[in-house]
Amino acid sequence: MVLPLIITNEGDxxxxxxxxxxxxxxxxxxxxxxxxxxxxxxxxxxxxxxSKKIKTDLKEREGNTLHYRLIF
Incomplete structure (x- = not known):
């Protein structure tokens, strides 16, 4: 299973x-x-x-936003 993860740098x-x-x-x-x-x-x-492993994979950087994939 793969889920999108969006991270935004808000400065603080x-x-x-x-x-x-x-x-x-x-x-x-x-x-x-x-x-x-x-x-x-x-x-x-x-x-x-x-015990279930979850891997994070950086897909792309777009300005202050990072797009990852969570892989189960």
């Missing part, structure tokens, strides 16, 4: 959202931290076991 931190999972959004001070938080939230939202 980073917003992350998975558009295909309504309400699955997070904020953090660093890009790495927001990826960790949103991945954990996606795991919870989808009821995935901790």
């Amino acid at each position: 931190g980073f917003n992350a959202e998975i558009p295909t999972l309504p309400g699955c959004e997070s904020w953090a001070h660093t890009e790495e931290e927001v990826i960790e938080k949103i991945t954990e939230l996606a795991r919870y939202y989808m009821k995935l076991p901790p």
Whole structure:
């Protein structure tokens, strides 16, 4: 399964959202931290076991926006 992940640099931190999972959004001070938080939230939202690996793959950068793919 592959889900889109959009991260936006807001200057004072980073917003992350998975558009295909309504309400699955997070904020953090660093890009790495927001990826960790949103991945954990996606795991919870989808009821995935901790043993299930989730890989992040940077697809493209577009200004202040980063487009990733979450790969399960």
